[in-house]
Structure formats: C-alpha cells, structure tokens
Amino acid sequence: MKGYAADIALAHRLADAADAVSAARFGALDLRVDTKPDLTPVSDADTAVEQEIRALLAAERPDDGLLGEEYGEQPAAGPGGRRWVVDPIDGTKNFIRGVPVWATLIALLEEDRPVAGLVSAPALGRRWWAALGEGAYAGPDQASGAPIQVSAVADLADASFCYSSLDGWEESGRLPAVLQVMRDAWRSRAYGDFYGYMLLAEGALDIMVEPELSLWDIAALVPIVTEAGGTFTDLAGQPAPGDTGSGGISAIATNGPLHTGVLARLGRAPAR
Template sequence: MSHDDDLRFAHVLADDADAQTLSRFRADQLVVDTKADSTPVTEADRAAEEAIRRTLGRARPRDGVLGEEFGTDGYHHRRWVIDPIDGTKNFVRGVPVWATLIALMVDDDVLAGVVSAPALNRRWWAARGAGAWTGRSLSSATRCQVSDAATLDTASLSYSDLAEWERHGLLPTFLDLTRACWRTRAYGDFWSYMLVAEGAVDVAVEPELELYDLAALVPIVEEAGGRFTDLTGGPAPQGSNALATNGRLHDEVLARLSSKPLTGLP
C-alpha cells in the first residue's frame, strides 16, 4: 500500500471526524465531562474518535488504533494514532483553534499525518517524501516551507502553557529562552507546529505531551524542511515533550533548554 493511499485514507478519516466535531462546536447543550487528570472531554471528542474507529474497522481491520479517549487495541505493526480534538479547552469555550490529529505509524516511524481544523477551514498534511501541504483539500493546497530565520533575536517562538514548564521545574529556563527571541506568543497546541511548518513561526516547544498529541505533527514539520525532536534531541515520537524549529535554530534552542533536565511530575 502506497503512502498516497494512506494519506488519502487519512483525509477520509478526517472527514468523518469533522462531521462529528463541527456539528457540535458552540452547541447549546454540549456535554462536557472531567477526566481523571482534570482535563475536559466532550461528547464531540468521543464521537469523533468513535467515527474514526468505525471507518478503520471496516476499511483497515488489520491496522491498530491508539486514541486519546479509548486507548489502544494492542500491538500492531501498523497503527493509527488519533487525537479526536486537540485543543478541547478551546472547543469548550468556543475558540476555533482546535483540530483532529491523525497519524499513521509503522513500528516507531510516523509515515503520514493529517491535522484537520474545520472551524478554521484549514488542513495540513504530509507523507514521507511527498512534502507538507496546507489547504482545504487535497485538490486545493499549497506547499508548506519553514522559515529561514537564523538567529533567535529574529525568531518567533510559540508555546502552550507556562504552568507545564513550572511543573517540570523549567520555567526560569524557558523564560530565558523567550527573552532571547524576537517575539513570543502562545498560539498553543497543534497550531504552534503548523505555523512552524508554514514559516510563520520559527520555534514551537512544549514540555509535556502524549504520543497522540504529537505524532501527526512530526511529518508535517519535517516535510516542510524543519526539525522535530524531544527536548533532549531524541526522536520526537518516542519522547514525552517536543521541540520543532525551522532547523537552523534547533541546536541553539536545545542547548538553552538542556541547562536543566526535566524533573518529571510529582
């Protein structure tokens, strides 16, 4: 099966998710629960993941699935990694910056990724060796390319949440990094990384992530010419945090962040 086929199928899965999420966005009677980790989950999160799993069960029954809401169905050589709504807090408050993240992994390698943000009327996608693209559909797309910013004092940095840096004992180190940059904004979640892929932002970084938060983002940034690792410089999908840059700035940012190791959560 070709990467083209996989990528087209990932768009079908994204269509399934969009139908569930967009119809519930800003709904008057949206059902919102609180998970064990104190984060919100909505009926839209669950419905989107269920829709994706139904399509996978029919069309790719031999592939595995790892989803944020319903977990993993065991080990598979090929598996789809799903975050039905990345940015659930935005979704709940009516902020349109949220997306469904869909990645195909073979063993530890991410071969394809789709990020669908229907409230923004945008998608981003990539398959290995085929470039990174953005637009409304496969037939209406422009190629993504990272920036050429070469120094931090000309760089724009995006992040999600200062509290996460504080929990890991890294807030002073992170603030030092922000002071070295030309501009800092918290675009947050998937959008930080898509802006890196588009060349609008030069550095995106987070200290605390799950595989389903980042798998789909990795090939999009890398196929746009960027670099994506964890905060130690290791392979991103195996880490629990993320650094994405235009490539030229990566080593300097890693060096600044490695001055104090992650402490881990209590």
C-alpha cells in the same frame, strides 16, 4: 498509488467524517462536558469523533492497530507494526469555550515511527498533511492543497517563539530558561496545542516547544513539521516522539537552523 498516497487519502476521508461530527457540535448549547480522571475535560464531541474514526478504520484497515485518546489501544492484527494514532479533538478546552483553534489529529505509525500525519481544523477552514518523503501541504482540502515550508530564520533575535503554556515548564524546573529564550527572541506568543506546530511548518513562526505531551498530541505533527523542512526532537535531542511511557513526551520543534541553540538552552537538566 505509490508510497503513502493511499494512506493520506484515507486520512482525508477520516478527517471528512470527523469534521462533520465536530463542526456540528461546536457551539452546541447541549454540548456535554465531563472530567476525565486526569482532570482534563472531555466533550461528547471528542468521544463521537473517535467512535466515527474507529468505525471507518475497522472497515477499511481492519489489520491496522489503533490508539485513540478516548478509547485506548487496539493492537494490530496484521504484520508490519502499522497503527493509527488519533486525537479526536486537540484543543478541547478551546472547543468547549467557543475558541475556533482546535483540530482532529490523525497519524500513521510504522514500528512506532510517524510516517504520515494529518491535522484538520474545520473551524479555521484549513488542513495540514504530510507523508514520509512526500512533502508537506496545507489547504482547505486535499484537492486544493499547496506545499508548505519552514522559514530560513537563523538568529534567535529574529525568531518568533511559540509555546503552549508556562505551567509545565515551571514544573519541569526549566521556566527560567524558557523565559530567557522569550526575552532573546524577536517575538513570543502562546498559540498552543497543534496550531503552533502548523504555523511553524508554514514558516509563520520559527520555534514551538512543549514540556510534556501524549503520543496522540504529537504523532501527526512530526511528519508535517519535518517534511516541511523543520527539525523535531525531544528535550534530550532524540527524534520525536521519544518516551511514550508515563513520563510523557517533550517537544522542541524548529525551522532547523535554530534547533541546536534552542536545544542547548532548554534541553540541559535544570539546576536543583
């Protein structure tokens, strides 16, 4: 296999294993939910999915590093700076409330650059995946995947604008700017988490923004959006993911033609 084909094939096998665990626990009456130190929820499905992925990667790619939301960092043993980044269930709040919009996010990074990503949403019966220079695809599985592409919408007045929530934008001081973009756009909806980015990659909407994320929230999404023809930066206009420290990562993802205008509106420092 050339390029990242072997890595994408492995990502699908990891997703198969993850889906078997998460789908079985979705809607389970005995689902256990705890609260992490940052006050976000974690279910027994989150931890079980990450454990399954860790075990498979240890067997198939023992030299690669791994960062997971629930169990932290495992440094790479081999050269090249390769590491996998995993969010076992993105959309845990949806998962525990019975909302089917949640997914396992799997990314491969080389020297901190996302080069391959896969998003698997078994309750929606859909996956999205991409690798650097190899295009972006979606479908129920790898065998039946089809290429996807962002929209060609060039005017904000014709654009569908998506966001996850408004709380973070209020905390950042940028809420007035976000609200004005919403007023100027053709349509605005808060699909949230991974899903807005995947709809963007498929051309179903045109802009997706979030003010603060962790690396595992975003790493798998970047290759899918960019290989579908979109643009993905942080609020400073730098290629995402940007800051991976305690300050978190911001995201502005668009179809490309709309990016400069949205970045100018939301990226400028708020008045104090």
